[in-house]
Amino acid sequence: MRGIPLTRDFANGGVSFWYRQIGLPARRPALPGSRDYDVVIVGGGYTGLWTAYYLKRAEPGLRIAILEKEFAGFGASGRNGGWLSAEFAGSRKRHAEARGRQAMIELQRAMFASVDEVIDVARAEGIDADVHKSGLIHVATNPAQRRRLRAEVADLRTWGYGEGDMRLLERAEQRERVQVAGALEAAYSPHCARIQPAKLAVGLAATVDRLGVDIYEDTTVTEILPRQGGGSGGRAAAVTTRGTVTADYVIRATEGFTASLTGQHRQWLPMNSSMIVTEPLPPDVWKHIGWQGSELLEDEAHAYIYAQRTADDRIAIGGRGVPYRFGSRTDRRGATQAQTVALLWRMLVKLFPAAVDVPVAHAWCGVLGVPRDWCSTVHLDHASGLGWAGGYVGSGVTTTNLAGRTLRDLVLRRDTPLTRLPWVGRQVRQWEPEPLRWMGVQLIYALFRAADRHENERGTRTSAYAHLANLISGR
Template sequence: MKGIPLTTDFANGGVSFWYRQIGLPDRRAALPGARSYDVVIVGGGYTGLWTAYYLKKAQPDLRIAILEREFAGFGASGRNGGWLSAEFAGSRKRYAAARGREAMISLQQAMFRSVDEVIGVTREEGIEADIHKGGLIHVATNPAQRRRLHEELSELRTWGYGEDDLRLMSRDEQRERVQVAGTLEATYSPHCARIQPAKLAVGLASVVASLGVDIFENTTVTEIRPRSAGGQASAVTSRGVVSAEYVIRATEGFTASLAGQHRQWLPMNSSMIVTEPLPAEVWKHIGWSGSELLGDEAHAYIYAQRTADDRIAIGGRGVPYRYGSRTDDRGATQAQTVALLWRMLVKLFPAAADSHVQHSWCGVLGVPRDWCSTVHLDHSTGLGWAGGYVGSGVTTTNLAGRTLRDLVLRRDTELTALPWVGRQVRQWEPEPLRWTGVQLIYALFRSADRHENDRGTTTSAYARLANLISGR
């Protein structure tokens, strides 16, 4: 495997490159014992941090605590691909079935605005996160992918995407922006920005703490309980029970670790590698001077960015799921997954073939049974949640935080009327059906990609079967 040194850099113990670049943050104190608050948030990732931020900004006297098992930003928030994107997980038709087509269009428009909302907050609060709004390019590298690209563009036109939101690129423009080998056609959307995920998480946590939110780290929540007669909702930890008027679950891919939540959201694994900084001679061949985010139309798709220090970071599913909804907290990446991602990188960017992989890592994201993200708050039980972002959470978490703010404060707003609010779906199947199903789905997706790369001109029947089994 040329270009992949099997060194301690390669076997890095699972810390994401983003944290390797800036260093792990000093851990905050753990919960000192039983406490009472107005709002308790379980999970110190983007969802929890944004929710606390907007609640505290709206009502500074609220007593808010965040309970985090590791440190704020430890999970997907500090491990993701750095896409501040307006893409939204789930079936638009399913959302529209809940509250109508116009409501789904409103949700998409809210996602467009949320990209700029995050950028605006980082500027206002002095958070430096290597943000560059260069847009998003999706490439098709075989005839079947090109057909899907056109079909998706036509479909999105009916869901609020105008010509200024998403368009086909001319061949000259595509080549001028970034040289991706084998590209037959590409689309461009301006609604996406590159970020350094850990910088955003660490910076946001610092701002939230400065507003007076108590962030307790090294504090494991084992159970979330609804209000009882005359009592409050609560989060149970080994260090004491924390009660509040509202307890918000913001645990995303780690939700299965909570009592009674084992089948709620499936923890899906995603992996990444990053190269060493590439020399100017390589970038002459690749281009990519606009630092657009990059994805493809494969079923086992990739996501990539040119980092602020001139590396290529690329990710994909790898080993998608571990039996029994187990999660690898340390984020170690299997060698075969690194090799797969490397082959994808070199296929797309042959000019980078002589570079080295400097780091690899993985993390988990949350997948609901219908693959649709959700925000919910039950005033009768005092329990709420947001998540199930299926890998599209960097921007969606911001929208979720503002929506939870309005729900907690009992505001009737445009955000609380969006069709992902109040959505509840059935649980995932018990084992071994869950593990067998996920393995089959991704085996079919990989077979579909191989078939389409070899000779397919339309979407493979393997992929259609995988989508049917998955319930997407």
């Protein structure tokens, strides 16, 4: 990583910077053998934790267990960019096809409300996650990006977004909020908050623990069985290396790690995203950058970046590195390749030239789940006793909360506005088998990178490479 300023104790992988900052939580005991519960949740990330939280709050007598391979919050929940955002993964038109345009508008409104719901629960439960609700800025740095940004804001008006939900910024306000080099246009939404994601995960796990949910860590689930498919006594089952756990309902909350389960290899594609974080920036550098409001920041590139100003005045910036590993394999070390660290650092310095001498302290990566149509989903089948939520495509910090409340209502057989949202029950075809899957993802991201190069050099409209990539990907 020649030419990149690194701290003397620079770390790459292992855990995210967020856990390096607060320390790893003490491991909870593993499953002591076969057990029976009312509800079993496979996966101890945000989805599983929120689902357990809302179920236990609604029905304190429910016997609930969470089965986690590593520790609660190990995966994307403790590795993400810290965006508590109302942005929802997937095509609005596709979701509207299920239950109508108004239903998609209601889904978006539910996402707006979910941002505040997370903040309210964190406050009520005493979870200090460095929450700061200051909104989100989208910035365009070339003419093609500016055209896309304007078109996106106009399109959102047709989906229920008012001026107060997303608006283009006047040039003076744009510069007052944050000085991004080369920015031609920017848009602002108030529906986003900065968080320290590991603090939220650890705090939520402790809360769920305190409510009486059994969290078993170091417990690998190998297979999930429906009632008709092998669960004893008409019960659904989660088969682990330490015993079989039966229940009325088994909820799969494994997101990017879903491919490791028997029979789920092509369900959701595990996509990697990488991050770096700097040392704290000195006051004289912040004078050049601004960013006093600590809004979240995203550009309009196809291989986009996302960033936050942390509570201790660092810049954390992320984007796609090596997007996919052959055979849906995932990297347990969480290390980021040297060329990806260099790419993210170049993007950081391109956006904020004043930060060129600020050392990079940590690099890491995480895995997220991508359905074949890139649309998130939540589902529960009462006949089989199986349910799931995920496919957040990188927009999961808030969506997991909405999923948890929706799964609560589905498990308790409640007919509510949440259970009527268009992402409920959505099922799509599986990803192609290898090597087609690997070849397709490599081609898609090669096209996105080519599109960004073309637009940065001379493009005034969205590159044809990007249109082709979107067509192949099914986005």
